[in-house]
Amino acid sequence: MSLTKEAIQLITDTALVATAKALDTDMPTVVIPEGAKVVNLEAYGAFRSRFRGTFSTNSLLDFGKYVTDRAVGDARGFINQDEMTCSVLFNLGTEEAPGHADDRAVLKLKATAGYQAVQAISGRAMSQKDMSDWIEDWNSTLSAVGEDNQNISLVKAIAAVRTITVKASSESDHTVSETRASRSAMDAIEATSKETLPTSLIFSVVPFEGLQLREIILRISVITSGAQPALKLRWVGEEVQREEIAQEFKSVLQDQIGDAAALSLGAFDPK
Template identity: 70%
Template sequence: MSLTKEAIQHITDTALEAAGKTLATLVPTVVLPESSKVVDLEKYQALRSRFRGTFSTHSLADFSTYVADRASDGSRGFINQDEMSCMLLFNLGDTATPGHADDRAVLKLKASAGYSAAQTIGGRALSQKDLSDWIEDWHQYLTPVDDAGAAIPIAKAIAAVRTITIKASSESETTVGDTSASRSAMDQIEARSKETLPAALQFHVIPFEGLTERQITLRISVITSGSVPVLKLRWVGEEVQREAIAQEFKAVLEAKIGGTAKLSLGAFDLK
């Protein structure tokens, strides 16, 4: 008597269902019918098979405390200086005993309000009112200075920005000879203020929580090509300061958690 394919499959499924064949895995699993489907039984246990999850924070202090409490000899951290972030993997393992890398802590520093304001204002075309309002809003962090670097009171700096006027003058020169004639003209446009207009604004701000205070110099320029003056602020040495802030971020992480986890610059792909 020969058996059909369907009959053989039914007998196999019945045997698997009766035996509940277990597999030699860390997370308890059994083979059940429906083409020997593997089912994860962890959710039916009293406890999880292993600790896993992701702790995410913007706080450098809380990140450091969490890592210090959880880190082991195999913990690895990867610092992204461009993003001012760090990912710490507690169960990465190594090439001989690779881990699941699903127990981790992620730090993503959040720029302070003042640092965000400095980044946003740089390079923008501002009206007199826009700039005077901005100076007024952030006056507790600002020191206006003149060309010589001498401090200017905030009230006078605001008044100077609000009272800028544009003065235009024209000069022409004509030369006549026996066989030729020439004429030249020169227009001069100058922006003036009743008060001493600041040459720059020194912005004192802590860029990210846990880092030291920085002085950002915002140089003021006045554009006189239109009927009303337009002002711009240029962050002097922006790239250099950004790099210094990123280097400080790495140094602070090394000091706080370098003794409990091995840190590297770069990103790690978890796939």
């Protein structure tokens, strides 16, 4: 007598249930019917089979404390200076004994409000009112200087921005000889103010929590090509300062973590 496919499947399932076949895995698993499906039994145990999870924070101090408190041997950290982030993997393992790399701490520094304001304003043309309002909003962290680096009070700086006058003048030269005639014309546009217009604003800001206070120089330029004068702030030495901030991030992070994890520049994808 031949057995049907359904009968063979029933006999197989019955045998699996009777023997409760356990698999030789680190995480407790057992084979059950439904096509010999492997089922994870961790959820039914008193504890998880291993510690895992991701700790995420914007605080450099809390990140450092978490990593040092864990004190896991062979922990590896990877720093992305462009993104101001760091990931520490506590169970990365080695080539001979690779880990699951699912126990980690992730730090992503969040720019302070002042640093975000500097990045947003740099290189953007603004009206007189918008510029004066911006200076008023950040007056506690700003100072103004003139052409000879003399200090200018912010009250006078705001008044100077609000009272800019654009003057245009034309000049033409005519030269005539027996064989030729030439003519040149030049238009001169000058922006002036009733008050002394500052040449630069100095913005004092901590770019990210845990890093040192920095002074960012914002050079003021007046744009006279439109119907109304506009102002623009240029971050002097922007790329250099950004690089200095990134280097400081790595240095401070290393001081916070110490020997709790080996840090490297770059990213690691545990696929």
